[in-house]
Amino acid sequence: MSSSSSNYYCTFLKLCCEARNHTQAKKLHCHIIKTVETLETFLSNNLVSAYGKLGNILYARRVFDQMSEPNLYSWNSILSVYSKSGKVDEMRDVFNRMPSRDVVSWNSLISGYAGYVSIVDSVKAYNLMLKDGSNNLSRITFSTMLILASSQGCVHLGRQIHGHIVKFGFQSYVFVGSPLVDMYSKTGFILDARKAFEEMPEKNVVMFNTMITGLLRCGMIEDSRRLFYEMQEKDSISWTTMIAGFAQNGLDKEAIDLFREMRLENLEMDQYTFGSVLTACGGLLALQEGKQVHAYIIRTDYTDNIFVGSALVDMYCKCKNIKSAETVFKRMAYKNVVSWTAMLVGYGQNGYSEEAVKVFCDMQKYGIKPDDFTLGSVISSCANLASLEEGAQFHGRALVTGLLSFITVSNALVTLYGKCGSIEDSHWLFNEMSVRDEVSWTALVSGYAKFGKADETIRLFENMLAHGLKPDGVTFIGVLSACSRAGLVEKGHQIFQSMIKEHRIVPILDHYTCMIDLYSRAGKLEEARSFINKMPCFPDAIGWATLLSSCRFYGNMEIGKWAAESLLELEPHNTASYILLSSIYAAKGKWEEVAKLRKGMRDKGLRKEPGCSWIKYKNRVHIFSADDRSSPYSDEIYSELEKLNYKMLKEGYVPDMNSVLHDVEDSEKIKMLNHHSEKLAIAFGLIFIPPDLPIRVVKNLRVCGDCHNATKYISKITRREILVRDAARFHLFKDGTCSCGDFW
Known part of the structure; x- marks a missing residue:
């Protein structure tokens, strides 16, 4: 057979592989068998490689076994097929039977072990290769081993490979330098990563991107920013990496500004660029900027991209524009679990809990399997609806699917039972959890607090501290509210002070409202007024209404009028001030004052929210x-x-x-x-x-x-x-x- 015919068949085989056309490759193979008397080794090698790329391992092995004179390339081809497909036993057998080996052989063996077995087998193969001779070493070998060390978090192995890189003179190779920097960054040794980066005689854009990425997982924003602007040449990956880094570290404005700069550079953007800047827009609640990004996306090829579509839904939901989120979601040609979860979570976070549950049910109809985050989110929506029956059904689903083992789901269920009044079930599930975090403890603390079980709430809080977990602001809201409802003024005051002084948590309005409630419920209205006057900010509507409600209960007209006037000044259309002040007057028999307040409500077109x-x-x-x-x-x-x-x-x-x-x-x-x-x-x-x-x-x-x-x-x-x-x-x-x- 002529070399030109052989080259023609090889070209056609390559096209079959690129098109992933198994049938056409088999037809071509049949044609070769019928027309060619003796297959030369070169063509047989290409057939082995082609079948390997198409995933037909059986045919690849048959072609190899039929070869009369396989050369080293033949052995490496079948070895590579087994290595890439995870057939470790077959790979090992082929390697052991090879008449000779080269660097490609060893790399295939190491890659196979690294991808499908364990780090121990990979290291053994690597050490055997070193004994076989340094001629077998290549930049691919070192790169593979560094990637393995990085993925396993094994800095000790990484340092050993680094030593070999220097010993055998590969330290100047950029191809080796990038995974070396990445290994040190991912294992937390950022100074070593920076040193390896600085020592490289030549640095390409890939190395810069790797170093910038490493500085961003470690939170070294300024260093990554400085390095970014030092780069002589930046590609789209460089810009996207910085935008993503800013967004992931809460620097949303910087992410949006950098996106604008990238646009001015006329650089090509991909799904990760758009996804990152949309995340920043959502984090900043920057709806207008998000709409501008959306308009730009429409002019690109990423309108139907599932990753970008999901990011748009998430952005609109975070910006509380549910209608736009719904529109994007409905127009998405393809949806995955991320897309459905984004819409479900958006509904839940914006108070549309019933719609969130409906989305979950629709998701099931389309055959999309929920992950732990999806199931946890829909359970949270059931908790907001106080829908114990539906929540219990999702509990059953978590058991059947095995998702109950995820802490996200377990925490949501602890919260569900607590919010639905089944505090015993909440505590039982909490005890069943193999791993608990701050959210787990806070969910149970809040559940007991809702019941006003102050002793149990405080006991749980103290156990949480004893387990070495750090309470957050939400935890303290639960504990303070429990103290308030049980009348434990001194204990509540002590916990509030410890929150500030010991736990270094800056109080927000919710904490101040708890303290107002603490003093007010106990009838210490003067203390409540004094506390308000010392606050760094004025109470919100809930705080004033809390004080006003207690003034009604204790019949204190003076402080009640002050609270009512303050509430009206803050929210002129809030009916609570009228209703609660009316209650104070009614209890004193001052019906003329009640009538005046009602007339004031009518004149302003206000109506009391009907109780149901x-x-x-x-x-x-x-x-x-x-x-x-x-x-x-x-x-x-x-x-x-x-x-x-x-x-x-x-x-x-x-x-x-x-x-x-x-x-x-x-x-x-x-x-x-x-x-x-x-x-x-x-x-x-x-x-x-x-x-x-x-x-x-x-x-x-x-x-x-x-x-x-x-x-x-x-x-x-x-x-x-x-x-x-x-x-x-x-x-x-x-x-x-x-x-x-x-x-x-």
Whole structure:
């Protein structure tokens, strides 16, 4: 066969490999067998390589075995096939039977071990190669071993290879220098990486990029910035590396500014460039800049890129532009688990928990398997909805799929059960976790705090410290709120001071609000006012409303007016100031003042948020408002309430008239109190929820004093466990008592 024919067949084989066309390669092989009497070694070698690249190991071995005179290249070809496919036993057998070996043979053996077996086997092969003679050494050998040391975090091996590089005179090779710098950077020895970089006589753009990347994982932003601007030539990777580094280290503005500079340089951008700058836009909540990047992406070939599409969804969600996120998501031609998770998390973080759960269900229909982050996120949405049934189903899914072993999922479940009032289940799951982090402890601390179980909350907090874990701001919010609801003023003050002095945490408004609540609930209203006056900033609406609520409870008109006026100044359209101040006046019988406040609300077009309560039964949510008769079960519900009211009065229940803000007869006030939304929901639960299950009710506002007292009586009369989650906390009513100890 002529050499020209052989070259023609080899070229065609190469095209088959590039197109990944297995069928065409087999057809060509058949044609060669039919037309060529004796295959020369050169063509047979190319057939072995082609079948190897196409993943057909069986055919590659058949061609090799049929060769009459295989040369060293033939042996290396089949060795390479086994090495790249992970067939370690076959690779070892071929290597041992080779009549002679060269540097390619040894590199194939080392690469095979490095990729599919263990570092021990790779090092053994490397040491055998050294014994066989230094002629076998090449830059590929050293590069492979350095990459292995880097991936395994084995700096000791890396240093040994570095010594051999110097010994055998390979230190000037750029191809070796880059993985050397990368190895030291990834194993945390950045000074050694910098020294190796500086000692290289020649540096190309790849080496600069590697060094810059190393300085960025280690947080040395200024050094990486300086090195970047020292580069005589920068490619797209250099710019993208710096943009990504800025974004990953929280320097979002710098990332966006550098992206603008890159555009002025007219450099080509890829999915990583766009993904990094969009991350920066999301982190900075820079919606306009994000839209500009989006407009630029539309003019490129990356509009349909799944990585860029996911980054756009994430950016719009973080910037609270859910509509744009939905539009991008729906237009994506292809979606993977990252895309679906970005949309799901976006819904959850923006308060659209029901939509987040729906996205998860749609994701299942398309056959996308959730990862731990996806499942953890949808469980968090169930927690926000207080949807215990759905959350428990996802718990089952986590067990079946094995995702429960991921701390992300376990933490979400601990939070779910805590937020849904199943604190025992939350604690049980916490105890079952093999690994716990700060989030795990904080989730359980917050769960107990929601129940007002101060002793358990503080005990958990102290155990967390004893385990050497560092509490964060969220942990302290849980502990301080527990102290507040239990009236532990001194303990709360002590913990607040330790947060600042011992744990070096700068308080945010939520911490100050907890302290205002701590003093206010305990009736220490003057201390609360003094604390506010010493704060470095004014309280937010929640802080003022907290103080105002306690002023209503304790009947302090002076501080109450101050709090109400401050709240109105901060948020003129917030109805809480009007409602709470009205309560103070109503309790004092100052109905003219109540009327003035109501007129002020009407003149400003303000309306009190209507209270509503809901209960779930047979996968359907039943919602009730005061005096609601829209339910098809209204007759049964109101009949049940009449029976309960009669029994409660016999047990000593006295309606709390102060909970009614209208100047009407007492009989009318009692009628109003009897038909509050939570009482309707509880009556529904008594009728339909099986006796062996607790009745779970959720309310959008804080439970009023009369309903709280009445529910205690109901739990005693019916011997039912009733769990009410209001806007502030959980109330577990059982045998005539409440878990809050009547302090809420």
